[in-house]
Amino acid sequence: MSDSTGNNGVPVHDDLERPKILIVHDNSAELFAIETMLSKLEVTLFEAGSGAEALSLCERHDFACIMIKLELKEMDGYQTALQLYERDRAKSVPCIFLGTAVEETFEQLVMADMTVDHCELPVIPAVLLAKTNMALHIHRYRRALDKEILKRRRVEEKLKQTAQVDQTTFIANRRYFKQQYAVEWRRALREYKPFSMIMVDIDFFEAFRDRYGSQASDLCVIRVGKAIRQVISRAADFVARIEGAGFVLVLPSTPSKGAVKLAERILERIHKLSIEHANSPVSQQVTVSMGVATVITSPNIEPNELIAMGDQALFRAKKDGGNQFFVQELK
Template sequence: MNTHKLQKANILIVDNQIDSLKLLSKILEEQDYQVRQAIDGEMALIAVNTEIPDLIILGINLDKVDGYQVCEKIKKQEKMSDIPIIFLSNFDDYGQKIKALQMGAIDYIIKPYQQKEFLARVNNQINLSLKTQQLKETNHNLEQKLKLIEVSQQFNQKIPLESYLLYEAIAATNNSIVITDATASDYPIIYVNPGFETMTGYSLEEVTGKNCRFLQESDRQQPQLEEIRHCLQQGQPCHVTLRNYRKDGSLFWNEMSLSPIKDESGKIIYYLAVQTDVTDKKRANKEQQRYEASLQKMNRELHELNRKLYRLANMDGLTEVANRRCFDETLEQEWRRLSREKKPLSLILGDIDYFKRYNDNYGHLGGDDCLKKVAATIAKAALRPADLVARYGGEEFAVILPDTPYEGAKQVAQRILESLRRLRIPHQVSDVQPYVTMSLGVGTINPSLETKATCFVDQVDEALFEAKKQGRDRFKGVDKQTS
């Protein structure tokens, strides 16, 4: 468990409700916690096995493996049984609460939750967890010191304490210790410690006199074996990771450090091999890769979902230009920004001439097709990425032109009119031309926080009305720039 400072505590949040997951992560990350996420029970178990967290915030109703099963699997593992778990629930259900506590949870939070209360509960459990860990470490150190004193008193001066400690260390280590005779052919084994017997299932009597290659059985096509042979020939130490097999035939990954031991004359008389079972580490690395791949997939899906939601919220479904909501928000943002930067803002409002007649004559499907073509034409005329083309109303369109003077806005308006004329969408019931035309209002202003953007929109709308009044298929402008 993580024993760093409070702000470095590692917290795993497991919840299949994405909004809740993102909110809790944001709250905890703002408090400098290290936060990991999982959206289902299976991903949660992978994350816990990859790196043991200091605290788990666990939803109950999860996909694949529910929260109770996740809690039960964690609590059954000795190395994870002390992880504090706080359950999250959508309902204040007495039965759920009792079941969660019986499963080993230390707290139970009901949604919706207050941020201060939530942080207080998390901070309290992290503090308790770290203090418990410190107390265990202190007790372990005291026990070791007491054992050393008892051993020293028992043996007194019969054997040197250093020799006894060395023997005890070799016997007690979980690592495998193997000593081979370097003076004999084929480097036969002359000693293995109890750790070797536990790791492989072979006793000292079974392996004495054998070469260590028997641990690879028929799995001899490993480049690391050639590396070992080379180091033996050169009398050099080496460090490799091998695939070995236990007495029962099961595979385990063995990380081995091989060191030569020399006599007083410098001759190598033994080789000492310290072996570590890194199977769990290998598995954890694979599971971490799987977890990271799953997390990357989830992030890609979330990104795509957010992109689609943004499009749905800000795009007009028929014409595929911005909708009125997006227009209002963008105009307000640009108004404030250009007010600060003292730069001009231009706006074009356009209306398709006699569009009601067009709909009546060509039908609503024909009208929809006309709106799509007009929107695409306007979008091509607005050349810069910062310009926004929006469907303002039924047959009305708007173009926001940030940091654009009046002359530039007039050029855009002229391009729109000329492009529509070249397009020549038939409009036999128009009083202007036998094809679709537009009337435009053009305006430019230096925004000020003392005035509202809607007032400027009204002024441009008046210019549009004047264009219609003067015969349509034209633009009229209003320049409100101040020096």
């Protein structure tokens, strides 16, 4: 049994689970007859006496079907349908025109990707019910399709995020680093600004793993990664884990002086973690070595050159004993 609306366009008994049908008609007797025919369906009926009122209702409700009388006084049914089609909430709603359809105009609506049909007046109950049921079927199919598309998009987004996130530290992984570094480098090329990178490696990590085991090693990496991530705040800057005990900070539009300050803050934060490392020859707790590298981006410099500079600086810091950073700058 259908529910119908009152004079203010609000259904008397609105069931949110029921499909909503909007009837745009300015003849109360014919409107009553149509509503009586549709009373066998499990739907909620809405009334609109004009095209303007129909447009207003479509701003507030999602309809499964819209029935429009072709010969309305203020705005004819075709004009109403075209304006409804411009609304996102009504763009894909099937329309059933009530009256004699003008073939040329009807074809134009079909060509505009509108789902349209029509019933001659006076309406034959069996014909109207059949066409309404078809419109409701299309509505249900589209809703199910939209849900499936949304579900797939969410799965794809989750898979994409998982593919770009290190599953131990839950920060960016090597794959993300390669992709995003290329993006940031191309952006920086347009500006000829300084571009810095900090390579970070936990000192004597294998010795740590040998003494404390894999679980403690994972926890160590997690805490170090979190400490590194906390030193950056700009949207373009990011941290990625690129190997077992290795991280990289990508710092677009950052001069050497700014990168050095971040490296100093990282040393301080790692020291404050106070993670025991009895097998370290330089300290009784976990420390890191860093390679700080900076270039002024230009077409003459390849992105791999900055990475190589960072690796060289990191090697020098570790060679000198660790728990420090070394700086390389190409001006």
